[in-house]
Amino acid sequence: MDSALNWWILISCLIKQVHLEPHLSKQDFALLAMDEDPKCFTRDLESFACFWEAPAEKSYYFFYEMDGFVQTKRCDVKKQTYEEKVLHICTFPSSDVFMYVEIHLRVIDRDTNTTIYNRTVSVENQHLPYPPTNISLHPTGEVGQMLVEWKKLNKPPVYPQYEIRYSSKNTSNTVTLVSKHSHKLVSLVAGENYTVQMRVKPEGELNHFWSGWSSPVTAMVSQKAGDIELRCHTPNLHQVLCKWRGELYDDGRSSFHFRQINRSSWGSWKLCNKDNNTVHQCVLYGQESSVYQFYLRVGLQPFGRTFYAETFRINRNIQTRPPEGLKAQPEEGRLCLSWYPPFLKISQYLKYQIRYQRQGESEWKDFTTPSSKTSTCLDVHRGSQYTIQVRAQPNGTVYSGEWSDWSKSFTALVPLGKEWIFIVCIPVALLIIAFAMIFFFSRYFRKVKKTLWPSVPNLNKVLESFLTDISGSHLEPTFNIKQCDDDTATSVLEILPEKETSVKSCKKPTCHTLPDRGFSAGVKNGQNCREDLEMVQDYVILNNDIIPCFTGNDYVYGDTALSHLASEKLHRCPSPCSTTFRECSTNILNHSYLLLAEQSDLGEYHSACRRYTNMEITSMTYDASGE
Template sequence: MMQLIWWIFLSYLFSQVHSVPHLSKQKVSVVDMHTNIIVYSRNVSVEDQHLLYPPSNISLHPTGEVGQMLVQWKDPINIWINKQKTQYEIRYNSKHKQSTVKQVTGSSHKLTSLAAGENCTLQMRARPDSRLWGDWSSPVTAVVPQSANDIKLGCHTPDLYRVLCKWSEELYDGGRYNLHYRQTNRSSWSSWKLCSKANDTVNQCVLYGEESTVYQVYLSTGLERFSRTFYMKTFSMTSNIKTEPPRGLQEQTVDGRLCLSWAPPLLIISQYLKYQIRYQLHGENEWKLFIVPSSKTSTCLDVQLGGQYSIQVNAQPDGSIYSGCWSDWSKQLTAHLRRGKEWIFFVCIPVALLIIAFAFILFFPKYFSKVKQSLWPSVPNLNKVLESFLADISGSHWEPTFNVKQCDNAATMSVLEILSERKAAVTEKPWNDCVYKDVSLSHLATENLHSCPSACSTSFPECTTNILNHSYLLLAEQSELQEYNLACHYTKIQR
């Protein structure tokens, strides 16, 4: 009850402020009406207890930057103290952000770091100096400015004279779209202008300027309170070039390589352009890229001959003086690459190698056995070779006589033969022939000659007996040796 009375009294004093401007301090007492006793008493300053109305005409405006808003307002209508000491408090929030309170002064303030494309709701209140805050104002709502990429807004010049600005209306159903721009050629900006379209159905505008012109552009749509704004960054004519696609793309085959040529899309800056080629083999899904290393309008590619290719080319400023983005791809060129005489080389060599391999496999087993027999002869079958030898050994029985003196210690004999004059002319000497024939048959009885060098001598009859039977010799050789021994024995008898 006492508090209610106190607030009623203060409201009465506030209502009398304009009629009593010289009033600075008053003594206020609260008296009990039944007992007439002062319950509460204090000195009250009217300035200290003054509550200001909320600011009026609060509005939100784009600043030209994405995620920023400019707040503007007017002072409360009941302010009568020093305006410079008046303080304001701003409370704002967005859909995905909690409320934020800031204390500001003046009649405007810039809000930053807002969520682009979301509704921002704001309220304000005021107080004189460091006293009590007044009530909050009614909420004000606006959409935070967005980036031009959100609606695919882009501007470029194809010829350094016109600037084409395009956007996509399907992303936001905002109704009518308005493109605003301003430009400068030196230092001062012109006022904002509205780009006039040929009709409302075309989502592009055309601006005109010079090579040194600089632009600022934004797009707006929707009603005033909930309108959306899309801002582009400041750009110059020379930094936003997007030429037309190169024209006249042609192809020819030179020394087994695919060579291309085309015409530059913007002749006045042709020496500052670079090109990119993409080609695709028929039946493949991926494109292969090739960047031309200079501003030349011709190049050769190392591609597979005997195939069908789809080829396109585009252009872009190299960034030295002029910059921008890649142009659209040119019209597609289809190239049929025929094989030259090189296919004979690549086909004949594998065929020849295949024929040689087949012939080698076919004739190798036939001649391999002969080559192997020449290099590595086979071992004879001992059973067949020794068959006759073993038969002779099993059939002959030789008993040596050990009382016969061997001829190893016999003295050397001289053979003397007296011949008549008639027989002197005869070249054959029976005795010597026996000796010589004995030597000639040394390969048959080498061991016999070594043990009895004078086997035909008549002075040593014991030499007529040979302890060796020559059983190791073949039958033909044994027969020849026996005839030789009989001849020698007959000659001794005649002597």
């Protein structure tokens, strides 16, 4: 018995000695680096130690005195090598460790017997706690959140204060202070792995020491259900069908969890039964008023993914089957459709959407019915073929949900009506009228244009003969012929009818020939001519009985003609202006109209015949015998 007791006392002393002589770690030395020398700390408020850094060859005395105790005690100083440094450590016996008692410390150099450190401390203010342990990360039921939990310390500091440090691959470290034993991290990036560490220190106004950081814990932040295409719906207000795409992630292992609200409180989480759970699908059963919460885990923790769905209410997540029995009937240029409701119980709370596509076109046209009627009419093109589909959705008044899938395609041909006759005839009639108008217009346009806008004559054609005469040769007038004056004197010429004239002719009309130029006049003698001339004043007498015979187109003008006429004799022609004689010409130019006053062959009357006369004249001619 004595030997056994001795071994037990020896082991207890060794354990106590080990406990009383703590070993300073690198982390501990770094945490106490800012404290004064000698640096003191306690881990569990039951042990207490002080140390300072000094050369290895030096030796020191360490004295401490506690309030309420008169005796001053000396501590044996031990040395510890730390990264080429020598630490001089004093470990207090457990019998001298008291809380809320001030301890006066003094360090004396043995060689010089001088005090190098002197300070007052207390055990509770030098608490260096151990870091938190058993840290765990859990989903909170919300996307982008994470719950941090840890185990309470066996001997926690007075009023502990915790600090949480977390970061991910794409975010920097973030530090949060908490005072509870659990904390919710929010605003995290969904689907990323976050690493979390913690440390603790006593809360208060004094400069307490933070513990070291705990071991890191890593977990993936929860994601939304849409990331794995998790969708739940009810087709009949009784059955709940949930599906997802597990092949989106490498690990095909998945577990579907759900819980249901009971009497205004949530029940415990349950796992989908294997009987109702097939690959990437889970089937549940409930009532119209049932409310659920779902989440899906894929892969193994802590690196598995968690996908949370929103709170699920059966009457708000209805997705019916596609409508059936789609038919189409053309009526008066429209296409009228009809179909059967997919869910009779809520048929009055459904709305429908129709989409149709014309043959040859690539885009769909859609139309939503404003009511729950299962028929409608569409405006379409005649003679065209259409592909039609319909789907249903709760209108949101009492029931809500998603659109159902599209029904089977229905093909309808819209026939041509009687209107095609007008469509064809009207353009043809317009074309005929247009061609007729063009034909008649082109035909009568010239006449209309000529009437409205007379054409200007073509001068080349009108003046063709004139220009030809001008371009020909012309005889130059002789110097002894008087040229025409620019200003021609106007004369009055009156031609009287044959019955009205009282000109008397001779027995036989004779024609006197003038060889070159001249005129003829019927005279008996000079006296008679004089008398006749006196009677003639302002008239030119056309003598049809006596026609002078000219050899050419000779004109009588001026003194030259008169003098020539006086020297020539008159020649008679067999008949007036006979065409058998060369000298007689019927050209009107040979019928000279000359003022009687200018007849030069009557020289004696030259001065008297200066004026015209309106008196009657009797033209006298010689007969053939010369009387």
